[in-house]
Amino acid sequence: QVQLVxxxxxxxxxxxxxxxxxxxxxxxxxISAMGxxxxxxxxxRELVATITSGGNTYYVDSVKGRFTISSDNxxxxxxxxxxxxxxxxxxxxxxxxxxxxxxxxxxxxxxxxGTLVTVSS
Numbered sequence: 247q248v249q250l251v252x253x254x255x256x257x258x259x260x261x262x263x264x265x266x267x268x269x270x271x272x273x274x275x276x277i278s279a280m281g282x283x284x285x286x287x288x289x290x291r292e293l294v295a296t297i298t299s300g301g302n303t304y305y306v307d308s309v310k311g312r313f314t315i316s317s318d319n320x321x322x323x324x325x326x327x328x329x330x331x332x333x334x335x336x337x338x339x340x341x342x343x344x345x346x347x348x349x350x351x352x353x354x355x356x357x358x359x360g361t362l363v364t365v366s367s
Contacts (some may be wrong), residue, residue: 248272248356250341254325255361263329266361268341270322276347280317280324284337284363291340295326309335331365338362 254266270277281296281304295315296304303315312331317324324341341358 248274248277248343248345250343250356250358252339252341252358252361255339255363257364257366258331259366260331260333262331262365263327264331264363265325265327266339266363267323267325268358270324270341270343270356273345274322274343276345277322277343278346278353279344281342281344282315282324282326283340283342284335285340285360286337289337294339296342297324328363331363333365333367336363336365 249271250268252266252268256264258264279296279298282294283291284294285291294306294309295313297315297317299319305313312329314327338360340360343356344353346353
């Protein structure tokens with residue numbers, strides 16, 4: 247079992263910055279990647295950014311150049327620095343961890359409860 251707790255959400259004006267963080271606890275030894283998803287009301291959840299245990303990163307096109315994902319494997323934390331925020335970034339941001347203890351088995355995904363980011367115009 248892995249528990250994920252997000253923090254750092256809040257209200258920010260367009261053009262501003264905000265950092266959301268996630269701390270993982272429990273059996274974290276098999277975490278192969280962590281990432282951030284977001285979901286706005288009435289919209290489907292979408293992948294925002296991921297980072298593997300080896301440091302490889304991925305960003306959805308809409309946030310490239312504005313968001314930066316980072317992690318500390320020793321501390322089992324992941325953060326998302328969000329700059330130049332836009333109203334369309336408003337959503338609940340969810341932390342995700344992928345556990346893959348066995349290469350031949352599908353990864354197990356764990357989720358945090360989310361933190362709300364509201365960007366005002």
